[in-house]
Amino acid sequence: MNDTPVIQTRALCKHYGRKIAIDQLDLTIGRGSIHAIVGANGAGKSTLFRILLGFLPASSGEAFILGRDCRALTPADRARIGFVNEDHTLPGWMTVDAITAMHRRLYPSWSQLAFDETIGHYHVLGTQKIAQLSRGERAGVNLALTLAQQPELLVFDEPTLGLDVVAKRAFLETLLYSNATRDCTVVYCSHQMEEIERVADNLIIMERGALRHMSPPDDFRARVCAWVADIPFRGPDPRLVPGLLEAQRIDGLHHYLVLDQGDDFADFLRACGARTVHAMPVSLDRAVNGFLAKHHAMPHAA
Numbered sequence: 001m002n003d004t005p006v007i008q009t010r011a012l013c014k015h016y017g018r019k020i021a022i023d024q025l026d027l028t029i030g031r032g033s034i035h036a037i038v039g040a041n042g043a044g045k046s047t048l049f050r051i052l053l054g055f056l057p058a059s060s061g062e063a064f065i066l067g068r069d070c071r072a073l074t075p076a077d078r079a080r081i082g083f084v085n086e087d088h089t090l091p092g093w094m095t096v097d098a099i100t101a102m103h104r105r106l107y108p109s110w111s112q113l114a115f116d117e118t119i120g121h122y123h124v125l126g127t128q129k130i131a132q133l134s135r136g137e138r139a140g141v142n143l144a145l146t147l148a149q150q151p152e153l154l155v156f157d158e159p160t161l162g163l164d165v166v167a168k169r170a171f172l173e174t175l176l177y178s179n180a181t182r183d184c185t186v187v188y189c190s191h192q193m194e195e196i197e198r199v200a201d202n203l204i205i206m207e208r209g210a211l212r213h214m215s216p217p218d219d220f221r222a223r224v225c226a227w228v229a230d231i232p233f234r235g236p237d238p239r240l241v242p243g244l245l246e247a248q249r250i251d252g253l254h255h256y257l258v259l260d261q262g263d264d265f266a267d268f269l270r271a272c273g274a275r276t277v278h279a280m281p282v283s284l285d286r287a288v289n290g291f292l293a294k295h296h297a298m299p300h301a302a
């Protein structure tokens with residue numbers, strides 16, 4: 001078994017003028033599984049993908065994809081990687097049949113079976129032009145073309161953005177199937193947490209171009225907890241609440257979303273005058289969004 005990481009960056013930086021998009025990023029993603037990268041808008045996810053795929057030079061540091069230096073990818077290296085972005089850019093004037101024939105010629109490892117299995121999820125006719133397809137159908141054709149290459153690594157930049165529930169489900173089913181049936185690693189970024197909860201084995205959180213967390217999604221969810229306390233007056237100064245991500249007062253009760261706090265958080269609340277305290281687990285969506293919102297809201301020196 002090849003244990004070269006599919007993605008590895010060392011002290012990777014990307015500046016756009018004075019703007020720092022990637023900031024000393026050290027990231028290692030192993031082979032296999034589905035890895036989801038999340039981050040607030042502007043966290044650097046698309047920039048990272050563009051560097052990894054060799055579309056954009058880094059300002060400094062190193063980046064490797066499938067063990068190859070991202071600055072010097074050959075056509076043979078690229079054939080091992082399938083990339084789908086949110087725009088599902090395919091030439092609008094070509095028919096589905098024509099573009100399929102072109103890809104079949106281009107990729108020596110083309111699998112007609114993988115193409116047929118994927119396209120079968122969508123109601124697409126071979127005679128239709130790409131421009132005539134709906135957004136979800138275009139996503140399906142793009143995915144079918146990419147999976148038929150039989151890549152070792154699939155990289156998706158917000159692949160289900162703008163798709164309806166049915167198209168999203170078809171896309172995810174295919175993704176899961178492809179990961180389960182072939183030895184294919186999937187790395188994708190998305191803002192759709194319920195989708196990540198369903199498909200991802202590994203959650204990677206980026207913030208302002210740096211890695212903030214990496215673990216199975218459930219492990220991150222377990223770091224965040226919601227507490228409700230009945231405190232008959234103002235409650236503690238938020239700056240003194242350990243691990244605070246979010247504080248709200250609803251119907252006279254104090255609600256706290258906190259990171260990395262154990263049972264002694266209850267003691268803290270009681271010491272602040274709480275008559276009753278309750279801890280509740282949170283969804284992945286709440287945990288990640290609370291985490292990102294907290295840091296997103298912080299003022300940042302340019």
Ligand SMILES: Nc1ncnc2c1ncn2[C@@H]1O[C@H](COP(=O)(O)OP(=O)(O)OP(=O)(O)O)[C@@H](O)[C@H]1O
Nearest residue numbers: 016019020021039040041042043044045046047048
């Ligand atoms: N061509 C560019 N010129 C200047 N700044 C840029 C350029 N491209 C990206 N940036 C900046 O780099 C940062 C990272 O952008 P990037 O598109 O990688 O973020 P993202 O995590 O993909 O965001 P989103 O979730 O909104 O798609 C942002 O602050 C963005 O404004």
